[in-house]
Amino acid sequence: MGAAIETVGLERAFKGGVKAVDGIDVAVAPGEVYGFLGPNGAGKTTTVRMLVTLLRPTGGHARVAGFDVAEHPSEVRRRIGVALQEAALDLLMTGRELIGLQATLHGIPRADVAARGEELIRRVGLEQAQDRRVGTYSGGMRRRLDLAMALIHEPQVLFLDEPTTGLDPVSRLTLWDEVRRLRDEGTTVFLTTQYLEEADQLADRVGIISGGRIVADGTPAQLKAGVGSPHLDITLSDAGAAGRAREVLGRFGAHLPPPAGVHLSLEAPAGAAAIAPVVRALDEAGLAVAGLDLVEPTLDDVFVQHTGRHLEGAGQAGEDAGAPAAAVGGAA
Amino acid sequence: MTRATLALAQRALRLNLRRPQFLAPMLVFPSLLLAINTGGLERTTQLPGFPEVNGFLDFQLAAAMVQALLLGGVTSGIATALEIEGGFFDRLVASPIPRGAIVVGRLLAAGVLGALVVTWFLTVGLVFGATIEGGVGGVLVVYAIGVLAGVGFGAIGVLLALRARNASTVQGIFPIVFVILFLSSAFFPADLLHAPADWVAAYNPLSYIADGIRAPIIDGISATPVLRGVAAAAGVVVVFGGLSIVALRGRLGAG
Numbered sequence: 044m045g046a047a048i049e050t051v052g053l054e055r056a057f058k059g060g061v062k063a064v065d066g067i068d069v070a071v072a073p074g075e076v077y078g079f080l081g082p083n084g085a086g087k088t089t090t091v092r093m094l095v096t097l098l099r100p101t102g103g104h105a106r107v108a109g110f111d112v113a114e115h116p117s118e119v120r121r122r123i124g125v126a127l128q129e130a131a132l133d134l135l136m137t138g139r140e141l142i143g144l145q146a147t148l149h150g151i152p153r154a155d156v157a158a159r160g161e162e163l164i165r166r167v168g169l170e171q172a173q174d175r176r177v178g179t180y181s182g183g184m185r186r187r188l189d190l191a192m193a194l195i196h197e198p199q200v201l202f203l204d205e206p207t208t209g210l211d212p213v214s215r216l217t218l219w220d221e222v223r224r225l226r227d228e229g230t231t232v233f234l235t236t237q238y239l240e241e242a243d244q245l246a247d248r249v250g251i252i253s254g255g256r257i258v259a260d261g262t263p264a265q266l267k268a269g270v271g272s273p274h275l276d277i278t279l280s281d282a283g284a285a286g287r288a289r290e291v292l293g294r295f296g297a298h299l300p301p302p303a304g305v306h307l308s309l310e311a312p313a314g315a316a317a318i319a320p321v322v323r324a325l326d327e328a329g330l331a332v333a334g335l336d337l338v339e340p341t342l343d344d345v346f347v348q349h350t351g352r353h354l355e356g357a358g359q360a361g362e363d364a365g366a367p368a369a370a371v372g373g374a375a
Numbered sequence: 376m377t378r379a380t381l382a383l384a385q386r387a388l389r390l391n392l393r394r395p396q397f398l399a400p401m402l403v404f405p406s407l408l409l410a411i412n413t414g415g416l417e418r419t420t421q422l423p424g425f426p427e428v429n430g431f432l433d434f435q436l437a438a439a440m441v442q443a444l445l446l447g448g449v450t451s452g453i454a455t456a457l458e459i460e461g462g463f464f465d466r467l468v469a470s471p472i473p474r475g476a477i478v479v480g481r482l483l484a485a486g487v488l489g490a491l492v493v494t495w496f497l498t499v500g501l502v503f504g505a506t507i508e509g510g511v512g513g514v515l516v517v518y519a520i521g522v523l524a525g526v527g528f529g530a531i532g533v534l535l536a537l538r539a540r541n542a543s544t545v546q547g548i549f550p551i552v553f554v555i556l557f558l559s560s561a562f563f564p565a566d567l568l569h570a571p572a573d574w575v576a577a578y579n580p581l582s583y584i585a586d587g588i589r590a591p592i593i594d595g596i597s598a599t600p601v602l603r604g605v606a607a608a609a610g611v612v613v614v615f616g617g618l619s620i621v622a623l624r625g626r627l628g629a630g
Contacts, residue, residue: 114429120471131462135393136386147382148470192466328446 045109046070047200048077048094054102055089063089065255066103067154071233071248073199076226078246078263079235080342082354086255087235091204094233095125108178108199120150124193125211126199129210129246131189134178138169138188141177142195149196167221185215190221200231206313207241219245239342239354251346267340270348272298273314274338277307280331291328295321311337379472383480387542389486391450401446401488402495409439412562424566429506436500437589438561440517441581443492444524445556448548452532454541463525468626469528478619481533482526482612491524493518505592513591520604527611528552530619537622561585583607596626 048071055064064086072075079086092098094107096116105112108122127225134139142160151159164173166242167187171182177188186206193201201221207215222245225232236242240248242262251259259266279288285306289298295317296310311317325332346354391398413432420431420555428434458464467477497514498506507513515564535545556562558572568576576582584627591595 065408097465097469116514117471120469123469125464125469127465128427130464133386133390133458133461133463135390140389141385144382144386145466145470148378148467148472150381153378 047073048107048233049077050103050105052103053090053093053100053105053275055093055098056101063095069250069257071231073179073231073249075227076222076234076245077230077250078242079233079252080239080242080249081252082237086253087252088204091233091235095123095202096120122199124196124198126193126206127190130205132177132185135175135176138164138173141188142192143194145192151196159195163194167191177310183210183217186210186214186218190218198230200233201225203232205235205237207211207238237354240313243342249342251349254352259345263342266342266345268345270340272310272312273284275309275311275317276302276305276336276338277309277332278304279306280333282306282331287328287340288325288330291324291330292321378471380476380480380483381453381478383485387454387481387484390454391484391488392534396433397450397453401443401450401492404446404564405439405443406499408442409435417441419521422567425564428595430504432500432503433505433593434589436496436505436592437585438480440492440496440588441524441561441585442556444521444528445489445498446554447485447492447525448532449546451481451529452487452545452549455481455533455536456539456545459540475620476624478533478616478623481569482529482616485529486522486526489522493521494585506593506596507592509591512596516591516596516601516611517588520584520608521607523608523612524584527608527615530615531611534615536617536623537626555579556581559585580607587626
């Protein structure tokens with residue numbers, strides 16, 4: 044079976060020759076959740092708009108669900124679901140009316156529209172609100188309705204363009220659960236996001252886009268492994284004992300330049316398994332530990348490695364950028 | 376006609392009813408102008424060259440209808456522009472329906488609004504003493520031209536929306552259409568206009584649409600003005616409807 048989404052040298056130039064997308068090669072397997080990660084203005088939305096046939100490519104090729112987006116856009120549209128940025132809904136219509144309209148636009152038989160609509164409304168938990176105008180919905184409810192509309196015709200490929208931007212944490216987690224459920228059902232999901240944690244949590248594979256180009260592509264684990272192994276940041280109760288601590292811990296791994304406020308930074312390829320032996324060794328040497336953090340490489344580290352800067356918006360979604368994976372304080 | 380086109384037309388109509396701030400001016404302002412003109416300009420019917428009419432109201436009904444139909448075009452344009460601004464238009468474009476269905480659905484709704492306009496002003500006219508010389512056949516002719524013109528003016532609004540992509544620009548541009556209306560024979564007979572207004576009116580399709588609607592009211596059904604009115608309204612539909620579909624296709628390329 045071929046790729047669900049495949050682009051070769053995909054380009055989009057605007058007036059003045061500005062290339063928003065500059066030769067993107069992506070292959071997404073059927074049933075895969077592909078996270079398309081990048082800051083605002085990186086070219087994520089332009090790429091999605093080309094893949095969903097809203098914008099003609101100015102170079103390269105793209106196939107979605109087996110059809111070329113430029114040559115057979117109608118075939119592509121029949122097979123995709125689209126939830127664009129900021130839930131493009133008609134605020135004067137009710138949820139039920141919008142679902143019904145979407146079903147009609149996708150050619151669902153008249154007799155099946157009501158049942159299919161009810162099923163999706165129930166799935167996204169909008170039973171109580173379905174007869175209210177969408178203008179009265181919260182941001183999270185609108186996103187859920189948007190998702191339900193995108194699923195009305197059981198698409199092979201679902202495009203979610205920054206589906207959780209601006210949502211509160213609870214709504215975000217609800218949407219994440221729904222994306223996981225779709226993955227379990229075998230739907231291919233192309234998810235754009237500017238949130239590192241979202242890509243890390245949901246995506247089987249991540250493509251990092253910057254300046255219209257893919258700068259890294261792989262599973263989150265592969266990408267993070269490419270920028271180094273986990274390390275332990277150790278803060279001693281007695282700063283003057285740092286030299287002795289370095290000697291004691293020399294056998295555990297290479298020392299790294301410690302960040303500000305930390306006395307020792309030690310490579311820990313074994314991850315969390317390294318914490319207990321290190322703490323025990325320091326304890327046996329009579330060295331008191333004020334704090335210890337296990338720091339895993341993050342997608343932000345990957346982003347920094349490839350672009351030389353941090354991903355815009357890091358930290359907005361409870362980011363993993365620089366966040367300790369495990370922490371111990373005041374041991375020994 | 377596809378099921379999707381009808382669903383889009385139904386939706387457009389329903390939303391018009393849910394936006395009274397759009398719908399009300401379409402009927403209220405022309406009605407006020409009709410009342411003011413009829414009350415203050417009755418004696419103009421005695422001017423040499425003014426056609427034989429039962430009253431100035433009979434003459435002005437066509438002007439009020441064309442004005443309201445133009446406002447209906449503004450409504451269609453603004454509604455389309457709001458959909459573009461809000462992103463809902465992209466949802467329609469990304470669905471597997473013919474591009475033309477999006478425009479045609481909107482224009483069908485504009486045609487129904489046209490029928491509503493005709494119904495309103497015929498009712499107002501009859502209540503306040505106007506007579507329809509063409510009888511039932513004349514009424515049907517008024518409906519035919521009114522609906523066609525409603526669709527055509529809707530197409531102008533949709534075209535402006537697709538080009539401008541925002542509602543405020545559509546709203547800002549459309550008053551030009553009203554200038555063109557005043558440079559037609561809608562409010563005064565072409566014979567009483569001075570140069571260059573008479574020259575503009577002679578080539579202005581709004582003149583023929585207004586005269587086509589007016590003839591069955593003041594004079595009965597006579598072929599020339601009716602056929603010219605139908606042709607002018609149909610021409611607006613074909614030209615601006617076609618340009619709207621071309622503009623919609625162009626949106627994809629331009630992004």
